[in-house]
Amino acid sequence: MDFSELSHQSEIRDSLDKILIEQCITENLKKFDDKFKHDEELLSLLATNGYLGLGIKEKYGGTGENLYDLGILFEKLGYHAAPLSLIGCLVDVAQTIQKFSDDERHLSLITSIIEGNIHTSAILEPLNQDPENPRTKAEITGNQLTITGTKYLSELASKSKNILVSVNSHEGVLLVLVDSNKTDISELRTTANSPSFKVDLNSVCVDRSSIIHTEGRGLEALRYLIQINMVMRSYLALGVTEKMTSLIAAYTSERKQFDRVIASFQAVSHRAADCFIDLECLRLVNQQAAINLNSNLDCENDALVAKIWASNAAHKISYSAQHLHGGIGADKDYLLWRYCLLAKECELINGSSSQNIERLGLNITSNQ
Amino acid sequence: MRKQDEILVAEMLIQLNAKQAKLKSELQEYFEGLMTPALKAELNNPNHFEGGGPEFKNAMQTMGADGWIGLSWKKELGGKELSPMEQYIFVETVMRTGFPFPFLTTESVGPMIAENGSDWAKEEIATKILQGKLIFAIGYSEPNSGTDLASLKTKAIKEKDGYLINGQKMWTSLANFSDYIWLATRTDFEVKNHKGISIFIVPTDDQGFSMSAINTLGDVRTNATFYDNILVPDSYLVGKLNEGWSLITSQLNLERLALVNHGPVEELYNNVLNLAHQTKINKDQYLTDLSWVKHNLAQVYSGIEALKLICWKQTWIMESDQLNMAEASVAKVYGSEFFIEAYRLLMEIMGELSLLKNESELSILNAKLERMYRTASILTFGGGTNEVQRDIIAMAGLLMPRTR
Structure with a gap:
């Protein structure tokens, strides 16, 4: 048993910090607050420095198939509130193809993604609570699939050449790559x-x-x-909540009322301590899930536990941070508000806490 | 960036290694043999919940003879010098069986005496602890010294033939069947509180020793103990005079970790899950078919996973000789508060049946649920109250200023 990071992982962490601190200064982030939140410049910087190949086998141009490494990337993107949404691309498409395809045409997408091109996924459907059972249908005649349905919350679909779509058919569930030009894409806010x-x-x-x-x-x-989407989204939540907690510590250690810093009030420090506890739990359940996914262990429950903790921590820490900051927390000239919005997305996308608790409960009781 | 395909991901696995897994199954097997029906029956008697009966004493001596006491002690002191992870596994396995193993005697007091005691104490006391023949109670808290332990007033005054001890202790658990008290006393009245404290071994058969029982909500007996002109020889002092505080604090992290071991709550969860799965609520439905039951089980499951990982990580931190104040406190706060929540969720699943006492008709799971919830609050203040732990987390973990 070993909880330490490998030396290359600390290197990834440090060098990602360097890049992202520079790129995610408030001035830059502001540019994306009201328009299409996608920082091309940052994306190509990450591509040039090899970060889009984290978790990808070397033979496809990556740095090695270790999902813990990929987790660090999402943790850091969350921590710095980077204007990039890359789970669909780096996780859903690249990781699933790497794991399940042996077709050169599909595998070439991985290389394309590592170079900084976008190929995304479209999995979720409005009001479908069970993504494992897509309502989007494929009729199969001979070698031809005809797909009909509606997907949503597809990241960067407008930038994406290919879209990986989940469908149901008489052959069961299928994952199919679709040329985005053949689909109708509309932007959601x-x-x-x-x-x-x-x-x-x-x-x-x-x-x-x-x-x-x-x-x-x-x-x-x-x-x-x-599952891997849940775990990587939990890493994104980890970064977001880590940052909010460090903002709490810094702000309350500076802000004075009644002639003393408010962090010296026990009520304040204890609410911060509770954030620290949630954070530590989230970090550990994420680590377990990523490592078990690496080892091909059956880890649906580990992924669910990670996402449940991520959803709960995102919610709780967000409101603790807002509360302990007072009005400053809501002020758009300060930085907390961006994290609060990100926290809510991390909390709800790909299953809320309650939804995943139900799923976990089903697994626990049906494996008896 | 370095390529790293060659690195075995298996090294990063968060699970017991082969040697640890073997230890765990060895221990499981051993304790299954140790827990005879007679011992189990004795432990079901409220007077013997925490040990002290004849079957318990037999079992302790058997364990001593079989070499299962003193696992944490250094080899030169007669122990097995197990690593922190192996000790954690030991605690986990023992607690799962329900045997009231006197950890404080064998794993805290024992090794401290073996290391810091006088020649007499090393020979007479440490050896007998290893043999399972002695039990200690801890005499720390006093009526006016709890969380602020260093303010304690029980005094030991140097006399010609030794030290004369006078005072009162509270919550001296196990004193009713202990041979000695591990007693914290004030020996210097001029210095700052924690600098004038010394530890003595005090025999409970001294005529100056007396106690009165305190019966608690959880049916666990504890005691108020009184020390009236007890004279102990110099050799009963442990460590150096006025340096007892470091003995009190030296094993705190390990002790706190033992308090929140994930074994017992996982055992209870498994028991409730199994029972709920067999419990029919109508012609074709079991308890586990109800969505809210699934919900409660999943809440407990995800809580246990986090507790297990926190405890393992804390153990790993000790194993690699790092010091991390915040993480030990995280384990204590999270664990103790989670237990309360877990007991509630598990009791909800079995509903009113959880209210039936052991001796009652229709009672379930040896009425473990009925008993556990009554003992749960002890851990949120005992072993270092959670307010102080949160202070530590804010200071050591978040680098916030000290609160006042």
Whole structure:
């Protein structure tokens, strides 16, 4: 048992910090507060320095298949509130293809992603609480799939050449790559202004070779995608909540009332301590989930536990931070407000706490 | 950036290694053998919840003879010098069986005496602790000294033949069947509180020793103990005069960690899960078919996962000789408060059945649920109250200023 980071992981952490501190200064972040939140410059900087290949096998141009490394990237993107939404691309598409495809045409997308191109996913559907059972349908005739349905919260779909879509068919669940030009894409405005899209598929025809997994493994691949998405989103939440907690410590140690810094009031310091406890729990359940995913252990429950902690911590720490900052916390000239919006997205996307608790409870009681 | 495909991800695995897993199953097997029906029956008797009965004494001596006492002690002191992780596994396994193992005697007091005691204490006391023949009670708290322990007033005055001890202690658990009290006394009245404290070994068969029982909500007996002109020889002093505070604090992290070990709550969760799964609520439905039951189970499960990881990480920190004040306090606060929540959620699952006492008809799971909730609050203030732990977290973990 070892909780320490490998030396290369501390290096990743430090060098990512360096880049992101420079790129995510308030002045830069402000540029994206009201418009399409996607920092091309930062993306190509990350690509040039090899960070988009974290968690990707060396043979595809990555730095090695270790999901803990990829977790560090998302933790840091969250910590610095980077104007980039890369889970669809780096996690859903690159990781799932790496794990399930042996087709050169699909695998070449991984290389393309590492170079800084966007190929995203479209998994979630409005009002469908069970992403493992997509309502989007594919009719299969011969070698041809005809896909119809509506997806939403697809990151950066407008920038994406290919979109990985989950569908149901008479062969069961399939993960299919679709040319984005064949779909109708419209921009959504989410609470944190993330670049999010609705993707309509109206009888989109694709070839069978667009299915990224071998026959019969569709559900397995989709479940893997959902799990790894949960874990990486939990890492994003970890970064967001780490930053909010450090803001609490810094602000309350400076702000004076009644001639003393408010951090010296026990009520204040204890609320901060509770944030620290939640943070420590989240860090550990994330670490367990990432490491077990690495080892191909059955870890749906670990992923659910991570996401449950992430949702709860995101909510609790966000409101503790706002409360302990007083009015400054809501002031858009200060930085906390961006984190509060990000926290809410981390909390709800790909399953809320309550939804995942239900899922976990189902797993626990059906494995008896 | 360095390439790292060659690094084995297995090294990062967060689970017991083969040697640790083997120790765990060895211990499991050993304790299954130790917990005879007679011992179990004795431990179900409220007078013997915490040990002290004849079967308990037998079991302790058997464990001593089989070499299962003194696992944390250094080899040169006659112990096995297990690593912190192996000790954690030991505590976990023992607690899962429900055997009231006297950890404070064997793992805190014992090694401190073996290391810092007089020649007499090393030979007479430490050896017998290793043999399972002696039990200690801890005499720290006093009526007016709890969280502010260093303000304690019980005094030991140097006389020609030793030290004369006078005072009163509170919450001296196990004193009713202990051979000695590990007693914190004031020996210097001129210096700052924590600098004038010394530790003595005080025999409970001295005529100046007396006690009165305090019966608690959880049916755990504890005691008020009185020390009236007890004269102990110099050799009963442990460590140096006036340097007792460091003995009190030296093993705090380890002791706190033992308090919030994840074993017992996981055991209780497993028991409730199994029972709920077999409990029919109508013709074709079991308790576990209800969505709110699933919900409660999942809440407890995700809480246990975090507790297990916090405890393992804290153990790993000790194993690698790092010092991290904040994390030990995180374990204590989170664990003690989670237990309360977990007991509640698990009791909800079994509903009113959880209210039935052990001797009652229809009672379930040896009425463990009925008993555990009554003992739960002790841990939020005992072992270092959670307010102080949160102060420590804010200072050591978040570098915030000291509160006042």
